Structures are given as C-alpha cells and as structure tokens.
Amino acid sequence: MELNSIKPASGAKHAKRRVGRGIGSGLGKTAGRGHKGQKSRSGGYHKVGFEGGQMPLQRRLPKRGFKSHLLKYNAEVTLGELQALGAAEVDVLVLKQAGLIPQLAKVVKVIKSGELTSKVVLKGIGATVGAKAVIEAAGGSLAE
Structure with a gap:
C-alpha cells in the first residue's frame, strides 16, 4: 500500500446533487420539484400533519383518557x-x-x-x- 493509492471505501463518498444547473445535468429547469403547486415554490410548504385543508386525522379522532399528575x-x-x-x-x-x-x-x-x-x-x-x-x-x- 502506498500513500498515493489510498482511497475511501466504495460508496462512502458521493457527489452532492446540484439542482437547477441546466438541461444536461438532468435536474435543470424545475430542479426536480415538478410543475407548479405549493411544493414547487420557494419557502412554500406546510406543517406536519397538514392534509391540504382537510380536517387532519389528529383532530378528527376524539380526545380520550387522562393521566393524573399526582x-x-x-x-x-x-x-x-x-x-x-x-x-x-x-x-x-x-x-x-x-x-x-x-x-x-x-x-x-x-x-x-x-x-x-x-x-x-x-x-x-x-x-x-x-x-x-x-x-x-x-x-x-x-x-x-
């Protein structure tokens, strides 16, 4: 083994995905975000459990039980x-x-x-x- 032949294990390092850098990269134009909609916009997303305005499951289910702090x-x-x-x-x-x-x-x-x-x-x-x-x-x- 020589110092100039040392390499990291295969699969240990991979190039970061560079989006929006032209057609040839395969991730140009929409940069893997698809067309239109909230998910495609910068800064546009929703909170955890959001179901597009539909009443979320966590709020649809009844509250049940109680644990005493005593x-x-x-x-x-x-x-x-x-x-x-x-x-x-x-x-x-x-x-x-x-x-x-x-x-x-x-x-x-x-x-x-x-x-x-x-x-x-x-x-x-x-x-x-x-x-x-x-x-x-x-x-x-x-x-x-």
Missing part, C-alpha cells in the same frame, strides 16, 4: 412484599428505606396479591378491602 406520589405494596419485609410495624418511612416504594411517594396502599401469615400493624398506610381482610385474619391491624 400518580407519581401514589404507590402500592403487595401482601407478599409485606411478608418478605418481616417488620411488625410498617409505615411509609420503613417502606421507603426497604426500597419497596419510591422516595417521592406520599400515599401508599396495600393490595391483595401474595400471601401474608405474619402479624403486621400498618401505620398511615391504606389497604384494599381484600387486603384488609387478609391482614386482620393474620392478626394484624390498620392504624390510619
């Missing part, structure tokens, strides 16, 4: 996670330290998922009807 402050804990935690008294701080709920969480609720056999006292934590029944059956209680 969701990041809500958290849930399963009965199985409480069992694995093995603490007699559980409050929000204990759950945060164990890493079961995010640090931002303010409202915590226990849901009925998994088994609970040990006695657990919940302080400042809510529970679903089913979860409450399981906790009380295991000898625990909810101190709101």
Whole structure:
C-alpha cells in the first residue's frame, strides 16, 4: 500500500446533487420539484400533519383518557412484599428505606396479591378491602 493509492471505501463518498444547473445535468429547469403547486415554490410548504385543508386525522379522532399528575406520589405494596419485609410495624418511612416504594411517594396502599401469615400493624398506610381482610385474619391491624 502506498500513500498515493489510498482511497475511501466504495460508496462512502458521493457527489452532492446540484439542482437547477441546466438541461444536461438532468435536474435543470424545475430542479426536480415538478410543475407548479405549493411544493414547487420557494419557502412554500406546510406543517406536519397538514392534509391540504382537510380536517387532519389528529383532530378528527376524539380526545380520550387522562393521566393524573399526582400518580407519581401514589404507590402500592403487595401482601407478599409485606411478608418478605418481616417488620411488625410498617409505615411509609420503613417502606421507603426497604426500597419497596419510591422516595417521592406520599400515599401508599396495600393490595391483595401474595400471601401474608405474619402479624403486621400498618401505620398511615391504606389497604384494599381484600387486603384488609387478609391482614386482620393474620392478626394484624390498620392504624390510619
């Protein structure tokens, strides 16, 4: 290999398309823009989603759903996670330290998922009807 024989890989470099430079170039006169219309004019185009004046799809479809901005402050804990935690008294701080709920969480609720056999006292934590029944059956209680 010699310095004067080094070349870039084939297809790595290609000439930029020079439009509007005469008939011989193949892109003279209209410069690949076709004849007339908004797309052929300089500075003339439309915004994303524009459908030529027809009501755009995004506006034709109904608005649906809602995502609460308070969701990041809500958290849930399963009965199985409480069992694995093995603490007699559980409050929000204990759950945060164990890493079961995010640090931002303010409202915590226990849901009925998994088994609970040990006695657990919940302080400042809510529970679903089913979860409450399981906790009380295991000898625990909810101190709101």
